[in-house]
Amino acid sequence: MKKVTDHVEELLSAYIDHELTEEEAHRVRDHIKTCESCRETLYSLQHVRDQLHDAYEKVEVPASLEQAVMASIAVLERKTGVANGFGIWLAGVISLIVMGATAALMAPILIAIAKFLYKLAGIGIKIWQTVPIVVGAIPYFTVILYGATIILIIVSVGLLLRLRFTGSYDRRELL
């Protein structure tokens, strides 16, 4: 039986990440059987790790959106050739950012606007005095949002067109 003072705190983080040698991992498993202090530390570390993992999963792009973009990339790759893969990936990543940002920004805004208009209707006619202010502000913000989205889409399309142009130019040069 090992001494209780032979603690393994410095190995616990690596133990959770499966980065220890078999010998070290065995030492940790052996030790936490008898040492409550190190066992508690291990559970705390695992808890923090799990929470970080959960938080990471929650901010991940929805799988359906990712699949849609990946499918588009696959189609583009078939049309333009595997050699242009990097450019397609670049355009794909930009499209993903555009779509993700648009979805993430538009959904809460639309819900907020809908809720606000619903409240307006419920509260009554006095509130209609504030409508010009709200209506004046919402289109302005929406225009900026759509404008930024359109610019990013144009950039993605431009990248793709430049890629295709460069491809055909190179072929002509080879002939």
Ligand SMILES: [Zn+2]
């Ligand atoms: Zn210990």
